[in-house]
Amino acid sequence: MLGVILLLVILYTNMLKGLRGLGLTLNLDFLQDEAGFDISEGIPYEPSDVYLKAFWVGILNTLKVSIIGIVCATLLGLLFGIARLSSNWLIRTIATAYVECFRNVPLLLQILFWYTAVVGQLPRVRESIALFGGVFINNRGIYLPSPEPTAGLRIWLGFLGAGLLLAVILYVVRWRKLRQLDRPGFRAKWALPAFLIVALCGWFLAPSRPFTLDLPVLQGFNFRGGMRFSPEFSALLIALSVYTGAFIAEIVRSGIQSVVKGQREAARAIGLKESQTLRLIVLPQSIPIIVPPLTSQYLNLTKNSSLAVAIGFPDLVSVGNTMMTQTGQSIPVFAMIMVSYLVMSLTTSAAMNWYNRWINRVGR
Amino acid sequence: MRKAYYTVEERELTQAMKPPAHTKGPARWIKDNLFNTWYNVLLSCLALICIFFISKALLTWAFTEAKWGVIPANLQLFGVGAYPREQIWRVWSVIYILCVLVGLSAGMWGGLVFRFAVVLGGVWFIGALLPFELSTRGWFLGAVAITAAALFLGRGRTALRPWILGGWLLSFPLIMIVLRGFGENSVLTSNWGGLLLTLILAVVGIVVSFPLGVFLALCRQSNLPAIRWVSTAYIEMVRGVPLITILFMGNILIPIFMPGLDINQVLRMGLAITFFSAAYMAENVRGGLQGIPRGQHEAAQAIGLNYVQTMLFIVLPQALRSVIPAIVGQFIALFKDTSLVAIIGLIDLLGVARSVIANPDWFGLQAEVYLFAAIIYFVFSYSMSYGSQEIETALGVGEH
Numbered sequence: 001m002l003g004v005i006l007l008l009v010i011l012y013t014n015m016l017k018g019l020r021g022l023g024l025t026l027n028l029d030f031l032q033d034e035a036g037f038d039i040s041e042g043i044p045y046e047p048s049d050v051y052l053k054a055f056w057v058g059i060l061n062t063l064k065v066s067i068i069g070i071v072c073a074t075l076l077g078l079l080f081g082i083a084r085l086s087s088n089w090l091i092r093t094i095a096t097a098y099v100e101c102f103r104n105v106p107l108l109l110q111i112l113f114w115y116t117a118v119v120g121q122l123p124r125v126r127e128s129i130a131l132f133g134g135v136f137i138n139n140r141g142i143y144l145p146s147p148e149p150t151a152g153l154r155i156w157l158g159f160l161g162a163g164l165l166l167a168v169i170l171y172v173v174r175w176r177k178l179r180q181l182d183r184p185g186f187r188a189k190w191a192l193p194a195f196l197i198v199a200l201c202g203w204f205l206a207p208s209r210p211f212t213l214d215l216p217v218l219q220g221f222n223f224r225g226g227m228r229f230s231p232e233f234s235a236l237l238i239a240l241s242v243y244t245g246a247f248i249a250e251i252v253r254s255g256i257q258s259v260v261k262g263q264r265e266a267a268r269a270i271g272l273k274e275s276q277t278l279r280l281i282v283l284p285q286s287i288p289i290i291v292p293p294l295t296s297q298y299l300n301l302t303k304n305s306s307l308a309v310a311i312g313f314p315d316l317v318s319v320g321n322t323m324m325t326q327t328g329q330s331i332p333v334f335a336m337i338m339v340s341y342l343v344m345s346l347t348t349s350a351a352m353n354w355y356n357r358w359i360n361r362v363g364r
Numbered sequence: 365m366r367k368a369y370y371t372v373e374e375r376e377l378t379q380a381m382k383p384p385a386h387t388k389g390p391a392r393w394i395k396d397n398l399f400n401t402w403y404n405v406l407l408s409c410l411a412l413i414c415i416f417f418i419s420k421a422l423l424t425w426a427f428t429e430a431k432w433g434v435i436p437a438n439l440q441l442f443g444v445g446a447y448p449r450e451q452i453w454r455v456w457s458v459i460y461i462l463c464v465l466v467g468l469s470a471g472m473w474g475g476l477v478f479r480f481a482v483v484l485g486g487v488w489f490i491g492a493l494l495p496f497e498l499s500t501r502g503w504f505l506g507a508v509a510i511t512a513a514a515l516f517l518g519r520g521r522t523a524l525r526p527w528i529l530g531g532w533l534l535s536f537p538l539i540m541i542v543l544r545g546f547g548e549n550s551v552l553t554s555n556w557g558g559l560l561l562t563l564i565l566a567v568v569g570i571v572v573s574f575p576l577g578v579f580l581a582l583c584r585q586s587n588l589p590a591i592r593w594v595s596t597a598y599i600e601m602v603r604g605v606p607l608i609t610i611l612f613m614g615n616i617l618i619p620i621f622m623p624g625l626d627i628n629q630v631l632r633m634g635l636a637i638t639f640f641s642a643a644y645m646a647e648n649v650r651g652g653l654q655g656i657p658r659g660q661h662e663a664a665q666a667i668g669l670n671y672v673q674t675m676l677f678i679v680l681p682q683a684l685r686s687v688i689p690a691i692v693g694q695f696i697a698l699f700k701d702t703s704l705v706a707i708i709g710l711i712d713l714l715g716v717a718r719s720v721i722a723n724p725d726w727f728g729l730q731a732e733v734y735l736f737a738a739i740i741y742f743v744f745s746y747s748m749s750y751g752s753q754e755i756e757t758a759l760g761v762g763e764h
Contacts, residue, residue: 004594011621018620088404089397090411104696104745105738106703109714113738116721117731303606310707317609330616334609342604 015331030327031055037322039314041230051323058319059340065236065315066302066344072241073301074294077248084253095249102246108307110243115235115311122231125222134215136223142234143216146227152208159202166198167191186279232313236305244301248294255290256282287359295352299345316340425731434726435736441720442736445557445711451549455560456503458539463488463507465531467514472525476754478515485511536571553630557711559740561630565702565712569637570695576638577645578684582675584650595646602643607701610640611708633705641698648690652683685759692752696745703741713737 035054038047042057042064083095102110120139123129128138134145171191178185203210216226229237259282267277306317320337324330398408435442444455463484470481485508492504518524543564545551556564583595602610614636618627627635656679664674684691706715717737721730 004590014621018622086407087397087400088407088411090408090415094411094415100746101742104700104742104749106700106714106741108703108706109717109734109738109741112714112718113730113734117734120730306606306608307704307707309608317606317612321612324612324616330620334613334617337609338601338605341606341609342601345604 028332030329030332033327035323035326037326039319040312041233042314051327054319054323055316055336058314058316061314061319062302062305062308062316062340063344065233065240065305065308065313069237069240069244069301069305070298072237073244073248073297076241076245077252080245080249081252081256084249085256099246099249102242103250107239107243107304108310111236111239111307111311114239115232118238119231119235125218128218128223134213134226136216136218139231140222140228141231142229143223144227144229145213145215146225147211148214150208150210150212152206153210155206156202156210159206160199163195163198163202167195170194230313232308232311235311236308236313240301240304243304244297247297247300251290251293251297255286258289259285284359288356291352291356291359295349298352299348302344302348303341430732431729432732434720434729434732438716438720438726441558441716442713442740443558444560445716446555447557447560448551448555451545451551454542454545454551456506457542459503459507460510461535461539461542463511464514465528465535467511467516468518468524468528468531471515471518471520472522472528476751476758480751481511481515485515536567553628556630558716559713561705561710561715562699562702562713565630565634565637565705566695566699568634569641569698569702572638573641573645573698574691576642578649578680580642580646581649581653584646585653599643599646602640603647607637607640608704608707611636611704615708629708629710633708633710637698637702637705641694641701644694644697645691648687648694649683651690652685652687653679655686656683688756688759689752692748692755696748699745699748700741713740 031052032050034048035051036047037054039045039054039057042061045053045057080095080098083091084099086092086095122137122139125138125140128136128143130136136143167188168191171188174185174190175187178187214225216223216228263281263285264277267281272280305315308315309318309321312318316337320333324333327333399405440449444452447455466477466481466484470478488504488507488511492501492508494501496504518528543551543556543560544553580595580599583591584599586592586595611633614632615629618632618635660678660682661674664678669678702712703714705712706718709715711719714737717733720726720733726733
């Protein structure tokens with residue numbers, strides 16, 4: 001105990017001495033100074049804004065790439081995790097090759113590879129690769145059509161609300177009926193189609209379509225309109241999704257395999273169909289096993305997004321780094337970075353713990 | 365038709381019969397594994413079409429467009445970075461020390477270690493066959509000879525095993541001294557680079573973070589609240605932030621917190637990686653510690669062991685054995701994570717790759733260079749995970 005206190009005291013006095021040597025004091029006043037550096041993407045920001053605003057842009061950029069990355073990585077992981085259990089030898093082998101190749105190569109190397117060797121080698125703006133008439137890929141980024149809300153959106157939202165109400169009622173009715181019959185079944189069997197039909201009717205009955213597509217159009221030397229993913233963002237997103245997807249695939253595979261064979265056989269013995277076995281027997285038992293390691297993969301992806309600093313995507317760490325070199329206030333900036341990541345980690349774990357409890361309550 | 369029961373003679377007959385050998389033939393295998401249902405037919409066809417187009421594109425690139433000349437031209441750079449050419453014998457001495465140890469261990473233990481030694485010898489032999497300079501090929505041949513000789517010497521001498529373990533421990537400082545050297549001929553750590561630096565950082569990180577992680581895990585289970593809180597806070601804080609911030613901290617904050625103490629950058633990065641990895645290691649070890657039933661502690665106390673003895677002889681051996689997969693996974697992660705020092709400015713394997721690409725002589729060869737580096741990383745990581753699986757089977761982890 002004494003030793004720990006002594007160590008902290010020594011470190012603290014050393015820090016003060018070291019800071020004095022550099023002519024710095026510990027305070028957060030610098031956050032209200034003008035940042036003076038530009039940030040290439042994110043929410044609207046001017047170099048004349050203060051450091052605090054710049055840091056906020058960095059946080060939002062980290063969140064943006066992490067959230068989209070988590071969605072993509074989960075989809076990839078699910079796809080390849082299930083593919084690894086396929087009865088088809090070819091599919092199984094492809095999935096294994098994917099997992100082993102991307103898991104065993106450093107993420108930073110993969111990010112640099114995607115950035116310089118793939119995204120960086122895309123054709124120039126005038127020779128853009130056009131897909132489906134609305135997607136354009138070139139060395140300035142990936143341009144996608146973006147949905148623009150119109151006046152009809154409100155009416156459609158009204159339809160959606162009514163559909164949701166109808167769906168809830170049908171869900172409860174079906175649930176009660178199933179309970180009465182004491183049989184397993186798909187509870188949303190009536191609710192889901194009903195909701196979809198109402199939503200579709202609303203889409204066509206509204207005076208104008210709820211959304212119009214804002215297509216990117218080549219004007220002069222660049223594309224205007226639509227959404228743009230910068231090359232840095234695209235490379236980072238691809239690398240993070242593919243890398244984390246390989247880990248998630250392994251988690252999904254081992255989670256499904258951990259359900260003992262006897263359970264499947266017993267399910268077949270009592271006459272459940274293949275789909276029912278999966279939904280009622282296998283998944284309820286494997287999801288509680290899958291969720292905890294999945295959470296830590298989500299957190300890893302969020303933390304790994306900090307490698308953006310290597311290709312110049314202005315994430316939290318990258319912006320923080322610029323702030324440090326400009327102001328020399330390394331200790332407060334480090335503290336801010338750490339606190340930001342800790343808040344993200346704790347929020348994600350809390351959400352996933354809640355989900356885990358909910359799953360456990362329903363499943364068992 | 366299957367019968368409900370068998371007579372004794374029939375049962376003996378069925379037991380005496382071996383299962384049918386692989387008489388199915390490739391056509392049947394393809395039908396069973398690729399085209400057994402309609403959706404598998406569809407999937408197989410789709411997969412085959414994808415494989416055809418992807419491999420066609422890749423092979424066309426690899427054999428017609430790619431300029432692989434960049435790899436042999438920079439091979440020494442990839443291997444040792446800016447390590448001075450006239451001092452290269454130091455690196456070979458280190459390799460020879462390792463060859464002796466691997467050979468002796470292979471002779472004494474056999475099994476997986478033996479296979480490892482044979483593969484290593486094979487790699488050196490292939491190196492000797494490749495068109496390097498004559499001196500390099502000589503060094504390679506020497507490595508083959510030394511490995512083989514050590515293997516032969518160590519064969520069956522199981523009594524000497526503890527000495528070899530001691531030798532491995534001693535080799536660690538010895539290697540550092542040989543690489544660094546003394547006086548005028550010493551090689552500054554700023555000249556260490558390439559695969560050499562990657563491996564040094566990884567090995568230092570693994571060797572030091574392991575005991576540190578065990579220590580932290582034990583602290584987290586301690587009965588003294590202060591120790592428990594401090595180690596929990598440390599572990600959670602380090603695990604909460606990305607490695608790159610820890611590396612930046614090591615680079616910027618160590619000089620602030622330790623003014624007057626001149627720590628070079630390689631050492632700073634080594635320290636940062638070690639302290640980062642130790643937190644993860646601690647969590648892995650804690651998982652194992654929690655799996656040990658209370659009765660084991662109590663039984664150890666009952667036969668009069670003190671805390672250190674209980675931990676060393678009873679709890680840790682069981683706890684560590686059960687978390688070998690997690691620990692090896694952590695080692696692999698650490699090995700891959702060493703590549704992050706390239707962002708800080710060290711010239712490790714990835715750093716060399718970046719600097720070669722930045723060289724105007726090799727303009728536009730990113731794909732070739734990164735692919736080569738990726739293959740090297742892959743070989744090391746994959747062999748580690750392969751070895752871990754073998755150790756698991758050998759130790760019977762997961763069996764009771």
